[in-house]
Amino acid sequence: MRLDRPLEMFRPTTTRFGTGQLTTLSEWLEARRVRTVLVVSDPFNATRIDRLGIGAPAVFSDMAAEPDLNDLQAALTAARACDADLVIGFGGGSAMDLAKIVAVLLRSEKGMADIVGPNRAPAREVGLVQIPTTAGTGSEVGTRALITDPLSLNKMAAESPHMIADLVIIDPELTRSVPPAVTAATGIDALAHCVESYTSKRAHPLIDGYALQGIELVGRYLPQAVRNGDDLEARAGLSLAAFYGGVCLGPVNTTAGHAVSYPLGTRHKIPHGLANALIFPHTLAANASTVPEKTARICQALGGEADPTSETAVRDVAAAFCRGLDLDMTLSGHGVPANDLETMAREAHGIRRLLDFNPRDLSERDILALYEAAY
Structure with missing residues (x-):
């Protein structure tokens, strides 16, 4: 840093x-x-x-x-x-x-x-x-x-x-025509871009400002846009958050959240934004103790307080935010078969271009545990 x-x-x-x-x-x-x-x-x-x-x-x-x-x-x-x-x-x-x-x-x-x-x-x-x-x-x-x-x-x-x-x-x-469920999922994708860049081993002060603003914009405007898709201030806030997330991707990029979500899209055709939403609370919690100060700020932006040394507390804050958007947050609810979790974990663990910069080293067994928690 x-x-x-x-x-x-x-x-x-x-x-x-x-x-x-x-x-x-x-x-x-x-x-x-x-x-x-x-x-x-x-x-x-x-x-x-x-x-x-x-x-x-x-x-x-x-x-x-x-x-x-x-x-x-x-x-x-x-x-x-x-x-x-x-x-x-x-x-x-x-x-x-x-x-x-x-x-x-x-x-x-x-x-x-x-x-x-x-x-x-x-x-x-x-x-x-x-x-x-x-x-x-x-x-x-x-x-x-x-x-x-x-x-x-x-x-x-x-x-x-x-x-x-x-x-x-x-x-x-x-973006006014985007349905509530898609608004929610794509908004969490923007959030994940900002969060994963903010907590990455490659995090940089020049990018942290964009990342934190993006996180705060999603926390403030995503529930509002899901409730009322015609709210142009909320739509603009999310568009800006997505832009900030894109700014973060170039010099820093994503980490475990995206690596773990990719097999959901390629193997089971779950849309990219929704796949990120399903995984987001679990990777945020898994990394929390490694980047405690940043995790605490993320939880505050999402409307909750959590002890970053407690994976359960962090996961609960993030999951509550996502459930508040009326998202079904279970892999089983989106047709992912339980017998594919091990194969997905193996595939995700091989995405080293992302996982090598995750703040915490995640083994294949760790990734399988994330899928099982999300199931």
């Missing part, structure tokens, strides 16, 4: 935040003489492409909730078919991650396997715009993108400054 420890941050060239900012997109594109646009979107947001105000762009939306290499190849084919010179990610984290990868690979001979890891992606030759429609992943501001290998079911992660967008538009109005 030394203030003089080196840290590098990347940010989008331009970020436009606030209600009504989506209306500025067409003017921005015109000023840059963009010819052909490919919008990468999920099936729902593909039905409201007209809100972008840019006519009838080419759209790729035939993607799974957790996109895999087949989705990537199909998106690249669509982008090359229309000779896109700009890619727009319009949706949640999956659409924006896919848009990043399409943008860096579009005019390259490389494939996904060639760019896995840090700083291996080629320089982008096309523009990139990110427009989130949920308040969760913070992918709009991040340098990373993840895609699933359909054979191994492992997440493949690429990280590069070339995947930073030229323009980000965060318009909270776009």
Whole structure:
């Protein structure tokens, strides 16, 4: 936590935040003489492409909730078919991650396997715009993108400054249509990004400020947005929290919470935000005694007081916050079979790029115990 420890941050060239900012997109594109646009979107947001105000762009939306290499190849084919010179990610984290990868690979001979890891992606030759429609992943501001290998079911992660967008538009109005359950799950995803970065072995004072503000924003506004989805102040607060979480991901990144949640998505198709919510109280509690002061602040932001030396007390505070959002917090309630917990624990334990920076060393047996507690 030394203030003089080196840290590098990347940010989008331009970020436009606030209600009504989506209306500025067409003017921005015109000023840059963009010819052909490919919008990468999920099936729902593909039905409201007209809100972008840019006519009838080419759209790729035939993607799974957790996109895999087949989705990537199909998106690249669509982008090359229309000779896109700009890619727009319009949706949640999956659409924006896919848009990043399409943008860096579009005019390259490389494939996904060639760019896995840090700083291996080629320089982008096309523009990139990110427009989130949920308040969760913070992918709009991040340098990373993840895609699933359909054979191994492992997440493949690429990280590069070339995947930073030229323009980000965060318009909270776009999130008003998100249902309460999805609002809750994506909000916990934003919370997890901030918490895991805040408590990571790589935590840094420069990032801690963003992380703590993000945690406090979720604690204040997520219950409000779940109760009343038309509350634009609450929606804006969550959008800002998600953005802060994305800022944290680049230089610090997530730890055990995400590693343990990934098999829930890849193996059992549980949406990423919900998977993080189901695991969040348990990893927070497991790490509490290693980072007690920070854990106490997190609990306070979530409306509770807990002795950070007590895993039970910390878990109770976090679980109460999540249950207050009307989330079923059991793995069994979401169709995860008990006989798969050991396999999931083995897979999660292998995600060393995240677990090596968790504040506490977790064995495969420890991770199995987390799944069993969440079951």
